[in-house]
Amino acid sequence: MGFTATLRPGLIQLRVLDLDKTLDCYKNIVGLDEVGRTSDGRVLLKCYDEFDHHSVVLRKASEAGLDYVAFKVADAKTLEDIKAKTEKFGYKVTELKANDEQPGFGKRYAFTICTGHQLQIYSDVELAKKFPPIKNPDIWHEQPRGMRATRLDHFLLYGPGIDEAERFMKEVFDMYVPEVCNTPDGKRLAAWITGSNKAHDLAFVEYPKPGKMHHFAFFLETWQDVLNAADLIAINHLKLDIGPTRHAITRGTTIYFWEPSGNRIETYCGGYTAYPDNPQRVWDADQLGRGLFYFSGEMIPSFLEVVT
Amino acid sequence: MGFTATLRPGLIQLRVLDLDKTLDCYKNIVGLDEVGRTSDGRVLLKCYDEFDHHSVVLRKASEAGLDYVAFKVADAKTLEDIKAKTEKFGYKVTELKANDEQPGFGKRYAFTICTGHQLQIYSDVELAKKFPPIKNPDIWHEQPRGMRATRLDHFLLYGPGIDEAERFMKEVFDMYVPEVCNTPDGKRLAAWITGSNKAHDLAFVEYPKPGKMHHFAFFLETWQDVLNAADLIAINHLKLDIGPTRHAITRGTTIYFWEPSGNRIETYCGGYTAYPDNPQRVWDADQLGRGLFYFSGEMIPSFLEVVT
């Protein structure tokens, strides 16, 4: 099958403040489809180019932020293997039964890593009712709308002890680390981690408070779509953080903005095609501003200060 | 490491008629760098965004076409595993010693599959003298030139018995098959095969004559680069086959043209992000024209008739 272990981040559940207003942003500006609602009022969404049942869940709460992210793994055997390796690594694993809380999803395992984030894994999920064409397929069923987000792409998590988290992703999730940033005394400040050819499936930044989310990202196909996303941010009076710009790190082009509940969204495009045999790219901490915001070459305060 | 078995097609050796004229095309129009020459006069080339020693070799011969293609595999153990599985599959394997014929490359194994094509595998190759920046890395050392080809991307091979070849790629190379085309009686007419997130690392079309190459492809970053490549084809009076257009199959945008020796080159861009758990896309033979040349919807005769 070409891949082992984790395939991709496939599900994110977010806490939002004003469900209607935030949902309107995801549906009508970002361009996601509403798939359904749960009995407890959560809204299930997906991107037009995703096959699985849903990928984004909005839960009304008093504080914005991340409930958890879940990774799809290769198959049922891999699921059990990773569960066992996770327990051996030292994290307590909880089983979530099929269709329990996430309609369409099979059994999931949940655990909290040292950075304070809950991760989940699953191998089985129903196909969405409306997935990309597969029989003499057109390139889409309907012209993508809004920002034309194609898929959930990656996450950036802030928390303490990312050395351990990075080791966990390598040893247990069988991922690799195409790019890192180190402090002058050689400690890890940030790591970009992937299980595939994508430049990153997730990233960590060392941060004293546990369980924080810097952003999560949707993938856009082209730099023209990045411009279109920025136009929609302006027209809809969303709050821009930064962009359009390029990350030297991963080489992707990007915009960061805040959806109405204050969760930071990235609309990310491009990025190099990563391979585990390529040399690791290494950044010095004093160059991190340039690594993140290549054109100005300077760190922006909001990058380090504003998280949910 | 996220990947098992084959990482990617990493090397192609081509037969060319007029070495100087053809080399000029690869260097000054396609935009490759000359890495060196062998004692027997072959020219070693690479794309600006590749790390390994070289990826394209031109050998002067009386007939254009493909000598062989070689796949990089994950590591030395994988190399031996695939070698053993290849022999068990029934193909005779020959060992090629390190630096023997391909400077910078470690031990390779060569074998010929049912379609008449020689494939090779290797796990070890030196880094190129000039590879992409990795220390506080800029996005490139020098502004890419010509068609701005970023890497060797994939091959399309014509030959008999592609059912077996497809099975070989799955069982021995641990690849998967995102897209296929079948005849009305259910036989395989074509298969697009990958070991990673790329929509295809190689493809086969059923064809009575063995060992033929339809094209090999370089990857371009953007649809704007596809336009630029077409402009360079026009200005340099190269012979266009078709494009710019889109393949519905893989969804990539594309141009086919012939370099001066008559080998068909594709400049390919985009393509969906493939995953082994996504449903396979299936084409009927009578829709293959639309699958290949989405905008006109019609097969062009040269696609089926002209190979080297």
Added chain:
Amino acid sequence: MGFTATLRPGLIQLRVLDLDKTLDCYKNIVGLDEVGRTSDGRVLLKCYDEFDHHSVVLRKASEAGLDYVAFKVADAKTLEDIKAKTEKFGYKVTELKANDEQPGFGKRYAFTICTGHQLQIYSDVELAKKFPPIKNPDIWHEQPRGMRATRLDHFLLYGPGIDEAERFMKEVFDMYVPEVCNTPDGKRLAAWITGSNKAHDLAFVEYPKPGKMHHFAFFLETWQDVLNAADLIAINHLKLDIGPTRHAITRGTTIYFWEPSGNRIETYCGGYTAYPDNPQRVWDADQLGRGLFYFSGEMIPSFLEVVT
């Protein structure tokens, strides 16, 4: 005001066969807005980025083709001046009263030139109900849809005696001729003509039958939009003529396709910024295929044979 005489082609009335099906194409695929209908059943349309009342009119008829094209001129005085110069040039001019047949339009003058085409001129037209934002303006009111046609751009007319037609456009409409194609004996085969910085407002090709339209064109903003237009042609099973490609003539990128009634539409993008002091570009007839279809370098038969 910077411009004299003619500002731009501002109105085209087309004959269509199946009004509903053709209207659906213009509205939902090309992306025009329906502005209204006349008492005799004609449909008035406009592009999202146009200010004037309407620019495209569909009239149900038994044969597809062009009723007339109309140019907006600088002001009322210019209108009378051009009318007088037209009569002096030798063409009989008819006055069409305000709001007579074209709602929102002021007085028009109509006349038929040597090539058999009816042209009209007007200086006064109401603003559309929905025109681009002008007060602290956003870049659009609503995200453009379908092919995202921004405006009516130009026409290509086939007919006899284009030497005279070219002279008329220069002497009476005060236009200039950035690019021409001549036969080996120095006769005009084609001329591209403009009154502004646009590479062409209209063009003529010498042709024995009078009054024929080769195509009319909508302007697209980007090469990415050209790809999007081609995708929509494929998905909606419209009949492609050629493209995406580039015209060396005018340098624009382009697609030709036929709407359901058989009128050929061009979705045109780019083109150089023309100035009357730049040297005229000149094509030899035997290079016209390359001038029109730069990438293949070859004339396609439909270009010379299929007109409405």
Added chain:
Amino acid sequence: MGFTATLRPGLIQLRVLDLDKTLDCYKNIVGLDEVGRTSDGRVLLKCYDEFDHHSVVLRKASEAGLDYVAFKVADAKTLEDIKAKTEKFGYKVTELKANDEQPGFGKRYAFTICTGHQLQIYSDVELAKKFPPIKNPDIWHEQPRGMRATRLDHFLLYGPGIDEAERFMKEVFDMYVPEVCNTPDGKRLAAWITGSNKAHDLAFVEYPKPGKMHHFAFFLETWQDVLNAADLIAINHLKLDIGPTRHAITRGTTIYFWEPSGNRIETYCGGYTAYPDNPQRVWDADQLGRGLFYFSGEMIPSFLEVVT
């Protein structure tokens, strides 16, 4: 000829501090060609897509900034007409003889307007030795390099009394004003002015100090070229001011950066197609930040403070 009076801004002479370093930027990063040098050491440059002898002149001086900008007018008669109208308007006009100081240029008239800027006009200039192809023309002679600047596009001038300057451009240069920004008490704060379809040939911002230049702009063909320009700014460690972003005003996409001598360059792309009959777009002063920097919606201090 379609145009009256002024055709375009065709020449700018800049003061630079370090001639070699600054010249290197214009040639090897922006992508201009060096046309020649004058006996007093000034360097003459042009963009690859310009026909006239040269368009940018660098003069070594102790302070960066603008010597003057010159507009090409339609013909010799127009030149004398505008000269006479300028004198009647109240500005003293000086005649500069042909080839005097600007090789290849015919007679120029120079005068200083109320804002303290020297403007010049001319109707006659030699063609460059290397101008765009015109006989069965390819789209360029050589693949554009660096930022791929196609032409000198426009200027933004800061000075006092822009009401009068705007009136001068309309009455004497026969230009029109597609877009303005007014203070709450109805005074002009800024005006964007053009003599053609370009969204602006020049602009003024009201400012207490006379004769200041905010920036001058080169035109880029695509948003992809804007990204490329930003990449080159980063790689060459030039100082970015802002961008890539969009101006809501003119709708162009843009980057501002400083060349090594401290003159601000804009690499500008797009912009609407302006016509004198379209309604004027009007901005309130408190929305100017949004008008200039559409995505953040906020004024940046350097826009109002840093001029040369």
